[in-house]
Amino acid sequence: MADIGKGNGQMAMQRPVSAMLAGACALIALGVSPAFAKEKEPPPTPAQVQQVYDCRAISDTTARLACFDRQVAALQQAEVARDVNFFDRASAQKARRGLFGFTLRDLPFFGGGDDDKEQIQRLETTVAWARRYDYDKIRFEIEDGAVWAQTDQTILPRDPKTGDKVSIYPGVMGSYFAEIGGQKRIRVKRER
Known part of the structure; x- marks a missing residue:
């Protein structure tokens, strides 16, 4: 603090406020800014699923059906090999509940891509x-x-x-x- 003995009481009040302001700015720069900078982008679609989606663009019905059959079979093989896993919203909520207390917000299937209202609050x-x-x-x-x-x-x-x-x-x-x-x-x- 400033020297109060010289009658500079106003200076004594400014220094602690300045120190607190500098500390708050440092905290914002270190901790809060990255949180605001992060955009919630959806995770990329797995290649096996995207290939099924791409079949929709084929105009010939016979070729489109053959594409769907081929890509669904490949997707099923990927699921059996555990290269791709599927789970519904109820399964994701059950997993979130079981992992409550651990930090998993960056994983989209545990909350990073969902609305905050779905996060377990209690x-x-x-x-x-x-x-x-x-x-x-x-x-x-x-x-x-x-x-x-x-x-x-x-x-x-x-x-x-x-x-x-x-x-x-x-x-x-x-x-x-x-x-x-x-x-x-x-x-x-x-x-x-």
């Missing part, structure tokens, strides 16, 4: 088991097999029990919170 489930670790922290598994661990120092009045309702939701900057059995929230991270 996971409501039950506790399969819960144990204490590091003296006063909780580690618990939910019904789908995901394991979460407490990261803050909040002490819960009672230990969670099997069957307790748990609500897990995102905080800021990649953190997550959990409310277990109606108790106060704790900060958690997904372990597996």
Whole structure:
């Protein structure tokens, strides 16, 4: 801070504000700008699928049917060889739910290409088991097999029990919170 003893109180107020403004600009330049710069482009269509689409452009009906038959057979072979996989919106939602807590936004089939309204905002489930670790922290598994661990120092009045309702939701900057059995929230991270 500036030297207040010289009667320059206005200067004393400007320097902290300037420092905060510079810090905020640095954060924006480092973290937020790339997020705004990213455009959500659809993923490229797999070659096997594009070849089926290309058959539509053939005007002769016999040739078009032969093209469809040939390309659908090739697509089926690619699926059997696991070069191409298909899944519907319900399967994608189930996968998102199972992977809640991991950062997968850049993958279009886990949310990068979908509307944000389809993102899971809160996971409501039950506790399969819960144990204490590091003296006063909780580690618990939910019904789908995901394991979460407490990261803050909040002490819960009672230990969670099997069957307790748990609500897990995102905080800021990649953190997550959990409310277990109606108790106060704790900060958690997904372990597996």
